[in-house]
Amino acid sequence: MKKEELIAKLKPIIEPYVQDAEAFxxxxxxxxxVNDLKINSANLVDIILDIEDEFDIRLENEDMExxxxxxxxxxxxxxxxxx
Amino acid sequence: xVGNDLVDLNEALRTSNWQRDRFLNKIFTLTxxxxxxxxxxxxxxxxxxWSMKEAAYKLYTQIYPCRFYHPLGFECEATNxxxxxxxxxxxxxxxxxxxxxxxxxxxRLNRQNLGSTIIKFGSTGQKQRSSELKQRLLSCVGDSYxxxxxxxxxxxxxxxxxxxxxxxxxxxxxxxxVIDHWFRNGNVSIGNEAV
Numbered sequence: 001m002k003k004e005e006l007i008a009k010l011k012p013i014i015e016p017y018v019q020d021a022e023a024f025x026x027x028x029x030x031x032x033x034v035n036d037l038k039i040n041s042a043n044l045v046d047i048i049l050d051i052e053d054e055f056d057i058r059l060e061n062e063d064m065e066x067x068x069x070x071x072x073x074x075x076x077x078x079x080x081x082x083x
Numbered sequence: 084x085v086g087n088d089l090v091d092l093n094e095a096l097r098t099s100n101w102q103r104d105r106f107l108n109k110i111f112t113l114t115x116x117x118x119x120x121x122x123x124x125x126x127x128x129x130x131x132x133w134s135m136k137e138a139a140y141k142l143y144t145q146i147y148p149c150r151f152y153h154p155l156g157f158e159c160e161a162t163n164x165x166x167x168x169x170x171x172x173x174x175x176x177x178x179x180x181x182x183x184x185x186x187x188x189x190x191r192l193n194r195q196n197l198g199s200t201i202i203k204f205g206s207t208g209q210k211q212r213s214s215e216l217k218q219r220l221l222s223c224v225g226d227s228y229x230x231x232x233x234x235x236x237x238x239x240x241x242x243x244x245x246x247x248x249x250x251x252x253x254x255x256x257x258x259x260x261v262i263d264h265w266f267r268n269g270n271v272s273i274g275n276e277a278v
Contacts, residue, residue, distance in 0.1 A: 020209060042090075042098075045106060045109050046106075064155075
């Protein structure tokens, strides 16, 4: 999957939990879920579950540990769907 | 050092669904899931345990500056209003206070009474509330102090000479801050734990 395509799939998953709409408009690989989008940490698990459902994958603890920004989410999904 | 975390229960009800498939397994150990099942209010227990884990994580990252997301690794023991959280070899004590509207937990290396100041926001909006909380904190310590964050996002108060460990939390309509080694009469004592 191309990077742009992957970001386009992740955006609607992330959007419901965003608390800084302005930062979401400028979402890029470098966007941080907590520092930039002000997503509540309790909702990070929802993003993880939504990603699992969307891509039909399961994230392990060590994958979850990294799930703090768009770049990490992209790399985890890319690795998992290639398996 | 000190870490705190507040959960606005109305906000949690509105924005999270702890009963969704796989939610509990992702963040709670089997022992914790048993607390949730056995309790007379599973919803409250979910958010009490969550606030304990978050407060412990904040304390942990003050001591070992880093960032990660591993709520399952922070294992809670909960009794009455006290508790303990373990993460690998790290262990801390937790004090929790609950009202019908919120749950607040505070994590320290030694058992201590709660020191958090809890506020109900007058403003609306995430940014406005975040700055309202900071203003309240700064008006409590006085103009000479500034709030800074290190690279990992760990907050600290400094007046150029002293550094004070501080923890802030906000969720929904409520926020709280706690300053380590801060006494209401204005005397600041800095012990060996201070950074």
